[in-house]
Amino acid sequence: MLNIDWKPQRNSSTALYRQIVDYIKEKIGNGEWTVGTRLPVQRELAKIFEVNRSTVIEALDELKADGLIEGRGKKGTVIINNTWSLMASTPAGNWEHYIKNGIQQPNLPTIQIINKLEYSDNIIRLGTGELSPELFPEEMMKNVFSTISNKIKSLGYERPKGLLYLREIISQHIKKFHINASPSSILIVSGSLQALQLISMSILKPGSTVLVEKPSYIKSLHVFESWGTKLKGISMDKDGVKLNEILKNLDNTTSLLYTIPTFNNPTGTIMSQDRRDDLLNLCTRERLPIIEDDAYRELWMEEIPPDTLKSRDKNGIVLYMNTLSKSLAPGMRIGWVIGPEAVIERLGDVKMQTDYGASSISQYAAAEWIKSGLYEAYLKKLRRKLKLRRDITIKILEKYFSDIALWNIPKGSFYIWMRLNSKINMTKLFYRCCKNGILINPGYMYDFNTNYNIRISYSYASIQDLQFGLKKLSDIIRNSHFDLE
Numbered sequence: 001m002l003n004i005d006w007k008p009q010r011n012s013s014t015a016l017y018r019q020i021v022d023y024i025k026e027k028i029g030n031g032e033w034t035v036g037t038r039l040p041v042q043r044e045l046a047k048i049f050e051v052n053r054s055t056v057i058e059a060l061d062e063l064k065a066d067g068l069i070e071g072r073g074k075k076g077t078v079i080i081n082n083t084w085s086l087m088a089s090t091p092a093g094n095w096e097h098y099i100k101n102g103i104q105q106p107n108l109p110t111i112q113i114i115n116k117l118e119y120s121d122n123i124i125r126l127g128t129g130e131l132s133p134e135l136f137p138e139e140m141m142k143n144v145f146s147t148i149s150n151k152i153k154s155l156g157y158e159r160p161k162g163l164l165y166l167r168e169i170i171s172q173h174i175k176k177f178h179i180n181a182s183p184s185s186i187l188i189v190s191g192s193l194q195a196l197q198l199i200s201m202s203i204l205k206p207g208s209t210v211l212v213e214k215p216s217y218i219k220s221l222h223v224f225e226s227w228g229t230k231l232k233g234i235s236m237d238k239d240g241v242k243l244n245e246i247l248k249n250l251d252n253t254t255s256l257l258y259t260i261p262t263f264n265n266p267t268g269t270i271m272s273q274d275r276r277d278d279l280l281n282l283c284t285r286e287r288l289p290i291i292e293d294d295a296y297r298e299l300w301m302e303e304i305p306p307d308t309l310k311s312r313d314k315n316g317i318v319l320y321m322n323t324l325s326k327s328l329a330p331g332m333r334i335g336w337v338i339g340p341e342a343v344i345e346r347l348g349d350v351k352m353q354t355d356y357g358a359s360s361i362s363q364y365a366a367a368e369w370i371k372s373g374l375y376e377a378y379l380k381k382l383r384r385k386l387k388l389r390r391d392i393t394i395k396i397l398e399k400y401f402s403d404i405a406l407w408n409i410p411k412g413s414f415y416i417w418m419r420l421n422s423k424i425n426m427t428k429l430f431y432r433c434c435k436n437g438i439l440i441n442p443g444y445m446y447d448f449n450t451n452y453n454i455r456i457s458y459s460y461a462s463i464q465d466l467q468f469g470l471k472k473l474s475d476i477i478r479n480s481h482f483d484l485e
């Protein structure tokens with residue numbers, strides 16, 4: 001959808017329709033509106049430009065006569081030409097052709113919609129996997145930035161593995177999770193998603209298979225598949241991923257296992273300590289490397305989660321990832337990967353070819369957050385606030401959903417994995433919610449099979465919005481029950 005925030009000037013000596021023609025020509029000419037772009041319908045354009053519809057028609061007729069746009073019946077008016085495409089040698093001569101060519105697959109349509117609608121006014125975000133602005137530690141962040149502004153003496157590119165000072169601090173910090181790793185085995189990444197991208201691009205063979213929990217966050221992206229790797233889903237029970245299922249699915253294409261053992265996204269499952277030990281033994285025996293994604297570890301509520309796989313990994317088979325995104329601020333884009341030095345060197349080399357390193361300012365800020373002790377102090381308070389939000393949200397669910405859904409009570413992280421009792425069309429439900437001003441994360445985004453789950457997040461929306469939005473969701477499900485089947 002085009003964003004048009006321009007209007008012709010009524011007091012100008014140039015006719016209104018001519019100003020509109022010039023405006024649209026400029027947009028096409030400078031490449032902002034490319035070939036294939038659809039213009040709003042005439043009625044809409046008249047509203048945007050605050051002119052009569054006849055003025056719009058006059059302008060569009062001229063652009064048509066110039067061969068720049070074409071009416072396509074119900075599909076509206078589309079840009080069909082620009083100077084560049086007239087000169088281009090490709091028969092298609094437009095970007096549409098290129099857009100479909102790249103290696104990285106597009107997001108799922110549901111995610112594309114979520115990514116856009118999240119920023120509209122008056123939308124209630126019931127699924128967002130992010131801390132609410134209400135939970136942002138504004139004062140502490142100010143302190144951190146004021147301290148680093150006195151410390152920073154230059155802002156050059158950093159080493160391939162990231163700011164040494166930050167890696168030294170992380171090397172100390174992770175002792176808390178019983179992980180021993182020297183700064184040379186740590187790579188700073190621009191968010192842990194980048195770690196997955198780097199792993200995918202740098203160490204996996206196209207045609208190989210990655211085993212992942214079913215359901216899993218990673219299924220909602222195409223990080224692995226875009227580089228020619230297939231995902232295979234492995235079921236879980238209450239203790240985590242099922243080991244006999246891993247064995248059943250192993251073959252000579254299997255390259256690694258990706259797991260979120262602590263508060264699996266989206267189900268909240270915590271892998272038990274025994275299962276972790278058995279998994280590590282199995283993977284060591286089968287020579288199957290593991291990616292341990294520990295993004296949510298710090299967000300426990302009642303008790304500290306079991307030890308990381310990495311802390312018990314004596315053979316270097318675990319690539320461990322963590323991030324500040326879930327516990328502090330995703331906008332910092334700071335995460336880290338820990339693994340055997342040769343792998344970290346390889347990932348660092350590819351990272352240098354990708355972006356020359358994560359933002360140095362963010363790296364200094366992350367170092368200051370952890371080193372100063374502010375991070376620990378903040379986490380203590382955050383856990384209490386998240387627990388309160390969880391408890392309130394469970395109460396809301398009990399009030400509005402107890403006869404139409406089932407859910408778990410998470411012991412940490414952000415999500416409640418709620419399963420609807422009836423088999424309704426979840427895609428239709430998603431669109432109906434969007435129309436009604438609420439955004440949900442349907443479970444199908446994370447799964448290999450159809451499911452009737454919704455990932456409810458209690459971390460983002462205000463309590464008031466959670467109350468209002470969840471009631472509305474319950475109403476939509478109840479009222480639309482028949483035509484959503």
Ligand code: PMP
Binds near residue numbers: 129190324325330335
């Ligand atoms: N891993 C998991 C399990 C996540 O849920 C997310 C964010 N949704 C990420 C990684 C990516 O986080 P970031 O790139 O912001 O560190």
